[in-house]
Amino acid sequence: MVKRQERKEQITEYRQRQILDAALTVFSKKGYGEATIPDIAREAGVAVGTIYNYYESKRDLLVAIVNTFVVTQPFRELLKQAGQGDEKKFVRSIIKDRLGWGFENADRFLFVFTEILRDPELREPFSEKVLSPVLQFPEKYLAAKIASGDFRRLNHRLMVRAMVGMVIGFILLRKLEGERSPVQGLPTSKMAAELSNFVINGLQKKGS
Numbered sequence: 751m752v753k754r755q756e757r758k759e760q761i762t763e764y765r766q767r768q769i770l771d772a773a774l775t776v777f778s779k780k781g782y783g784e785a786t787i788p789d790i791a792r793e794a795g796v797a798v799g800t801i802y803n804y805y806e807s808k809r810d811l812l813v814a815i816v817n818t819f820v821v822t823q824p825f826r827e828l829l830k831q832a833g834q835g836d837e838k839k840f841v842r843s844i845i846k847d848r849l850g851w852g853f854e855n856a857d858r859f860l861f862v863f864t865e866i867l868r869d870p871e872l873r874e875p876f877s878e879k880v881l882s883p884v885l886q887f888p889e890k891y892l893a894a895k896i897a898s899g900d901f902r903r904l905n906h907r908l909m910v911r912a913m914v915g916m917v918i919g920f921i922l923l924r925k926l927e928g929e930r931s932p933v934q935g936l937p938t939s940k941m942a943a944e945l946s947n948f949v950i951n952g953l954q955k956k957g958s
Contacts, residue, residue, distance in 0.1 A: 766804050769794050770818055773811045778858060782812065782865045813875050816862055821884055822851065829884065832891035837900075838950050844888075845917060845949075846942035852921035853938065885910055892953075901953045913949055920945070 772794035776785045791798045805811045825847050866872045892906035924931050933941060
């Protein structure tokens with residue numbers, strides 16, 4: 751019985767990944783607005799009804815793509831380590847992970863955020879299913895560090911969003927500057943170390 755359940759879960763996971771891979775390919779080629787569920791079904795090699803067994807709409811597919819390919823499982827595991835060790839190492843690891851992902855994948859996934867900004871009906875599920883679950887870990891971490899007196903008394907929710915904005919802005923600015931960017935050629939680990947020092951020095955109390 752257990753093996754049968756495990757097998758069922760494996761099939762479900764495989765099918766969902768198959769559909770999401772196909773959706774990402776179709777969205778990238780045709781654009782989100784022009785892509786259809788039948789297009790995605792053809793790309794995946796499944797029936798249209800199979801897609802609807804897992805996802806209610808194109809919007810659900812787009813949110814699932816972000817949850818799978820953007821907010822990756824290794825990144826989620828890093829977030830769960832908040833408060834378990836040295837804060838500089840934690841912040842550096844988070845920034846390094848996101849910079850590495852962004853430098854490699856920005857071109858492929860920029861359309862996702864364009865569509866979310868364009869479609870008001872996408873914002874609520876995106877916020878509920880992606881942003882809130884991700885932001886809760888650093889928010890709790892900062893709140894705890896502030897409460898313990900390790901960090902200065904700042905609005906922890908504001909600070910988390912400032913850090914997220916810094917990383918996203920850094921990725922986009924590097925892309926916009928291209929080869930002229932002064933950070934071209936710098937190892938991601940070096941950039942992450944300097945940015946994390948900048949963040950931690952701003953949060954810590956003087957003398958701590």
